[in-house]
Amino acid sequence: MTSSPADDTPAEETFRPEARAPRGFADKRARDLRAERAILEAVSAVYERYGFEALDTGAFEYADALGKFLPDSDRPNEGVFALQDDDDQWMALRYDLTAPLARFAAQNWETLPKPFRRYAFGPVWRNEKPGPGRFRQFIQCDADTVGSARPEADAEIIAMAVEGLEAAGLPRGAAVLKINNRKLLNGLLTAAGADSAGQKLAVLRAVDKLDRLGVEGVRLLLGEGRLDESGDFTKGAGLKGKAVDQVLDFVAAGAGGRAATLDNIAKVIGGSAEGDEGLLELSRIDAALTSLGIADDQAFIDPSIVRGLEYYTGAVFEAELLLSTTDEKGNKVSFGSIGGGGRYDDLVARFTGTATPATGFSFGVTRLAAALRAAGREPGGAARGPVVVITFDQAHMGEYFSVVGQLRAAGIAAEVYLGTSGMKPQMKYADRRGAPAVVMLGGDEIAAGTVTIKDLDAGRMAAQGLADNAAWKAERPGQQTVARDQLVGVVRKIIEG
């Protein structure tokens, strides 16, 4: 509570605004925040162990620094939340954590330790149409190395992503990093004579649809084009027969292990300097990953990965969740990609004019938390409410506070009920808070130096049929009156189950 800037605003007696959050912005309660924090703490620890330092920039960047002005436009484009500052400069809320990094690196290049290794997490904002599960603010977590062209820098990012996701609660086998290199397909197309930027882009777009359309659909899109079920015709990339086969052979070159895939790729892309360079980079990434202890089941090479169209200049990575859940109808739902990244050389150059090699990985924290939860792995563990001390009589407040003080001193969350309702609503309150127990002190208990403890956890377990035998009931009395100095011990036993 601070004094509000609205202090001097005349009161509006009659106007009552509707209490609602803006469209696409979610209120996050304790459980969501607990999950996010657990993920961020676990991932931060890994990233710091890799020698990456934390950085946070402000929410705003100048719109020109974000590159969000369209030609012939007098305001930033639709994808960002923008406003004009009092000096007429347009500012926009960051829509990712990479653009602010590029600005920061360009601004501080002289004094930064180079290569500059930083990680960041925080909200980003997208001014897009909100919908179910589609928010306009969400948490991203990024790690980037700016100023190293070495493929080993890519390998470190990949290894760190693997370890970070495992630390966040994804057991080995629940996620995989897929790696590709943009130079391979580029080199192949150049060698095949399909070297216009537009044609390369069309090929990337076609390959990116492999999951959805299958090999034959992609074959059509690589060639003349494809007529879909609705009768719409999509113009193809216009490759000729042999080149189409080469692209499809390349896309299908993924084998189980990284070494085998590299061998396969070597057979189908040979013949251009750029392709050879891409292959050499992937070999060095593979070698470094192996040295870093990252096995084939944690990170493999998949030549069908595209990721972004004009952004990446070399290696690209994608983190795919192998977890799945079932929807209301019992159908399996895969979570798919939760993050990705790659090598980009042009972002810092936007400011400085000097190409600056950079590589990074980003994942959506909110999305990962949702996936972990859906898979039954609550990040940070189940949240526990406080022990609630029931309020019977204002005259005994001092006793109630002394009891919560005892519990808090033992590290147990506890509170005195501070409303004015009777016993039944107080029990309901304790239940809503997820309290493991309530503590009652009536006049008799106070006179006798005792407390009565009601075990709400036991009630919940019994209600779920989890604890319906005589031995367990003897072990967990629903209610017991004990001496004050036994309070902490009894409550701790309830909490620890």
Add this chain to the structure above:
Amino acid sequence: MTSSPADDTPAEETFRPEARAPRGFADKRARDLRAERAILEAVSAVYERYGFEALDTGAFEYADALGKFLPDSDRPNEGVFALQDDDDQWMALRYDLTAPLARFAAQNWETLPKPFRRYAFGPVWRNEKPGPGRFRQFIQCDADTVGSARPEADAEIIAMAVEGLEAAGLPRGAAVLKINNRKLLNGLLTAAGADSAGQKLAVLRAVDKLDRLGVEGVRLLLGEGRLDESGDFTKGAGLKGKAVDQVLDFVAAGAGGRAATLDNIAKVIGGSAEGDEGLLELSRIDAALTSLGIADDQAFIDPSIVRGLEYYTGAVFEAELLLSTTDEKGNKVSFGSIGGGGRYDDLVARFTGTATPATGFSFGVTRLAAALRAAGREPGGAARGPVVVITFDQAHMGEYFSVVGQLRAAGIAAEVYLGTSGMKPQMKYADRRGAPAVVMLGGDEIAAGTVTIKDLDAGRMAAQGLADNAAWKAERPGQQTVARDQLVGVVRKIIEG
């Protein structure tokens, strides 16, 4: 790194934006973030132990929900960052954490456990003129109880603030909570016949200047008015002689302990229902604080505290830092207030029409971190850079990575230098990163299964004259070559000093 929404934007070949952060927005490096996180973790743990649950709302609220529309204005006022959504509704970035809480509580009142106890931390934005040390984005940390009129709810907030600030790194005696109650002065003025809202406000404004103007200055402002040194006349509150004395007696009623102050206040404010109510509330706050173990040196009653003008309706609190530092000229600089709060009943009512008693406390995390640092108490302790493995030869990358893997597995931050510079710039890099040590593996070491470790910490300490004796030097060889399996032990010894 994710694909950017700007992917399809045509390249702007020649335009090079200047790399600069928007005015009033700071980039935070590792040290600042470490301090903020340490404070937030420590304070969160205390607040959760008190039974407060975390809540985070989105960055935006509708401007009407923030109450930021001035009458006859077609856009939100200057103090906020506002923009119009695509459905023409005005949204503004939150300028504190209380207004979003009021909106959330009003929106969810039916289903919330009541009283609703929540804490929150996160950035808030103020569209004000930036200046040195004045930012337009900063981190606040709030705790509020909505739905309890009990003075014990205020006491808990105060106790929690005391414990939270101590947990954040302020030793006992370095901060104090000052408590007052708005009803006391109100009651006194009503009894004295000075009962217009305008006159009461003028009295509050006068009292608020006590620190700056002293008793005689305030006396003038309570009466006819005051002529300052520059010749400007400030009109006074227009109280008559006896009422002026009563107000000054009240303001001076603070004694060492809470009980003594309550006795003093009782002597000077007697005679109005509102004053008696305020006194009773303060007595109950005092009693609850005592039950909670909060002593007079941690929280006392100070009748001169004002805090905000029209916002608070009962108890008010202010957290004052007793730490000080010295400026460049050797003058003592006090940090003053770092937070405050109080009881407010009208915020939720803005939406619902029903007065809802609420009380809370807020402090500035960035400001507290700066104060702790200035007082030589770095929050979270000193940051350490990673151990840097020097890169001599691409052919040996696998060995370097295996060494960093060994260190990381032992929980030690480590990295392979991934630039392309020679030995000397690599040592400079390690120094800039604050590396405790560098590890070198030349061909000889690799053949022999050894590593050479250079102790940079020892060098730093020697440079500061902290370690200039022979025994110490024997204990800390500047450089040593050891077997690989001794690496972790030697590095750990260096880090632990």
